[in-house]
Amino acid sequence: MNTIQITTHFEDAPADPAKIEALVKAVCDRFGLADATVSVGIVDDAEIADLNGKYLGHEGPTDCLSFDLSDEHAAGSRAFDLIVNGQMALRQAAERGHSGQAELALYVTHGLLHQLGFDDDTPENARKMHQTEDEILQHLGYGLVYNDDPR
Numbered sequence: 001m002n003t004i005q006i007t008t009h010f011e012d013a014p015a016d017p018a019k020i021e022a023l024v025k026a027v028c029d030r031f032g033l034a035d036a037t038v039s040v041g042i043v044d045d046a047e048i049a050d051l052n053g054k055y056l057g058h059e060g061p062t063d064c065l066s067f068d069l070s071d072e073h074a075a076g077s078r079a080f081d082l083i084v085n086g087q088m089a090l091r092q093a094a095e096r097g098h099s100g101q102a103e104l105a106l107y108v109t110h111g112l113l114h115q116l117g118f119d120d121d122t123p124e125n126a127r128k129m130h131q132t133e134d135e136i137l138q139h140l141g142y143g144l145v146y147n148d149d150p151r
Helices: 017-030 045-056 086-096 100-115 123-139
Strands: 003-008 036-043 064-068 078-085
Touching: 003 017, 017 036, 017 100, 017 123, 036 045, 036 086, 036 100, 045 064, 045 078, 045 086, 064 100, 078 086, 078 100, 086 100, 100 123
Parallel strands: 003 036, 036 078
Antiparallel strands: 064 078
């Protein structure tokens, strides 16, 4: 059974916990994760910038951070910690013309896909990752979020 925990540190976060939980469950189901613990923390620019510097040595805010906290001795069990930037989601959603919830869902999906072996380190890998993100988000009713130009 999958366990999803959602914590909000950003008061204006465009987050519906039930929708985030459904999203995480859908991604877990799609990739056959039956025993995963996924923690989602929704933060602001300042908090994610602090974490980005502390854990990755990068300066400034980012959209999401994801960490695999799985115990290598617990066969079949996975644990992921996702930190997503609610403040950035609001800004990006306004610029790109979709809802803050959709943008935040993109960040959650992106972080989970990184932990499931996807990467965006090359143009081809990025294309596959973003296509998978949009397939998942469309299936859940968010529409095209990353590739919002249908051409």
